[in-house]
Amino acid sequence: xxxxxxxxxxxxxxxxxxxxxxxxxxxxxxxxxxxxxxxxxxxxxxxxxxxxxxxxxxxxxxxxxxxxxxxxxxxxxxxxxxxxxxxxxxxxxxxxxxxxxxxxxxxxxxxxxxxxxxxxxxxxxxxxxxxxxxxxxxxxxxxxxxxxxxxxxxxxxxxxxxxxxxxxxxxxxxxxxxxxxxxxxxxxxxxxxxxxxxxxxxxxxxxxxxxxxxxxxxxxxxxxxxxxxxxxxxxxxxxxxxxxxxxxxxxxxxxxxxxxxxxxxxxxxxxxxxxxxxxxxxxxxxxxxxxxxxxxxxxxxxxxxxxxxxxxxxxxxxxxxxxxxxxxxxxxxxxxxxxxxxxxxxxxxxxxxxxxxxxxxxxxxxxxx
Amino acid sequence: xxxxxxxxxxxxxxxxxxxxxxxxxxxxxxxxxxxxxxxxxxxxxxxxxxxxxxxxxxxxxxxxxxxxxxxxxxxxxxxxxxxxxxxxxxxxxxxxxxxxxxxxxxxxxxxxxxxxxxxxxxxxxxxxxxxxxx
Numbered sequence: 235x236x237x238x239x240x241x242x243x244x245x246x247x248x249x250x251x252x253x254x255x256x257x258x259x260x261x262x263x264x265x266x267x268x269x270x271x272x273x274x275x276x277x278x279x280x281x282x283x284x285x286x287x288x289x290x291x292x293x294x295x296x297x298x299x300x301x302x303x304x305x306x307x308x309x310x311x312x313x314x315x316x317x318x319x320x321x322x323x324x325x326x327x328x329x330x331x332x333x334x335x336x337x338x339x340x341x342x343x344x345x346x347x348x349x350x351x352x353x354x355x356x357x358x359x360x361x362x363x364x365x366x367x368x369x370x371x372x373x374x375x376x377x378x379x380x381x382x383x384x385x386x387x388x389x390x391x392x393x394x395x396x397x398x399x400x401x402x403x404x405x406x407x408x409x410x411x412x413x414x415x416x417x418x419x420x421x422x423x424x425x426x427x428x429x430x431x432x433x434x435x436x437x438x439x440x441x442x443x444x445x446x447x448x449x450x451x452x453x454x455x456x457x458x459x460x461x462x463x464x465x466x467x468x469x470x471x472x473x474x475x476x477x478x479x480x481x482x483x484x485x486x487x488x489x490x491x492x493x494x495x496x497x498x499x500x501x502x503x504x505x506x507x508x509x510x511x512x513x514x515x516x517x518x519x520x521x522x523x524x525x526x527x528x529x530x531x532x533x534x535x536x537x538x539x540x541x542x543x544x545x546x547x548x549x550x551x552x553x554x555x556x557x558x559x560x561x562x563x564x565x566x567x568x569x570x571x572x573x574x575x576x577x578x579x580x581x582x583x584x585x586x587x588x589x590x591x592x593x594x595x596x597x598x599x600x601x602x603x
Numbered sequence: 604x605x606x607x608x609x610x611x612x613x614x615x616x617x618x619x620x621x622x623x624x625x626x627x628x629x630x631x632x633x634x635x636x637x638x639x640x641x642x643x644x645x646x647x648x649x650x651x652x653x654x655x656x657x658x659x660x661x662x663x664x665x666x667x668x669x670x671x672x673x674x675x676x677x678x679x680x681x682x683x684x685x686x687x688x689x690x691x692x693x694x695x696x697x698x699x700x701x702x703x704x705x706x707x708x709x710x711x712x713x714x715x716x717x718x719x720x721x722x723x724x725x726x727x728x729x730x731x732x733x734x735x736x737x
Contacts, residue, residue: 283624
């Protein structure tokens, strides 16, 4: 088997934990694109003191690695063994001395590195001052070893590294168009997420609380699909506001089970808490997934993929204000039973959010080196 | 930082990372759903645990909720914390035991060396590191 000029995708987190389902999907979609352009695209990840090397989702090497340093040594060994000339790596935060040594080692063995910053700037998302202090100490060395960075934010450089601005994409295979519901008096809301603090779904719960103090003709049913650190807070709010009849915690769902929720929803709820992380502009996967499924949605930040004027979206404030349920009703009334939006949103996704399209600048860069 | 200081620092970092891994494994073993998934995924009915330290004892107790763990294998022939309900055998005893039960290695620091020793008594596919099960 010829592994000449293979690509290695390095993941610095455990992609099998529940909270990383979205990340895993994204990585698999990116790998599918890289495979079209490189003879091989292998993937490594590290979990519970084991380093793994995978090809086509199958473990081909595994080694006990009881520290990051040992893990990185195995990665380098595999890079040599499988002739990996290119590495596409999700960044590690904090940048540490060991991480910088790993980057240096890769450069020494002739590997070119493209580093992805899934979130940038990230300081607002890191709660530990200790982590930030270590990161600030080492991150400016990264540019010595990395030839290109990719981010989902606008900007020419990240830590001095030349940068290609990407948008988050969507795996169209994994996100089929939903079946549209008929018009009714109940509006199905859907949030599919890892329930992190920046999702800000409490704004919808607070909006519903306000709405039900003086209810209109519509009833809401909010499906909250996922698990995460904020769930406890949401459960508490539902209890406090007496919304049991209107909110359902569905747990993590994938495949056909997840499709069912899309088929029973009218409006998607995208992140509403970007302000908490000090983020103004973002390109979360979630809006792309809603769009590719043909589900109109509400979001609360500047999204590079949408102007906010599309008739199938509503942009609300990037603030802690409760969501005005009237906005959601307005969106429902303009989109319900409008089958054209399914086609329009899907086409828009294919043209703007497919990973083939999004990774094109990276592929071009790599092919010219 | 001098080379010596760096080496001491690195050594502390490694120890801290190892403790974190052990702590996380201890936690995972407290989750019956996780342990059951492992048992179901491998279709195990009976296994041996290698290692009589805390992690080995905890693994033994965790797996016994679902399947038979006839004994713990330990080089010293004893548990770190004596228990009447857990029999302990030496690795060499495997030579005279006529079965092919899977063995789960729990002492992470010596995992590779233990595997190399156990390979004399079992095929590689029947030997697992505890940390690869999660």
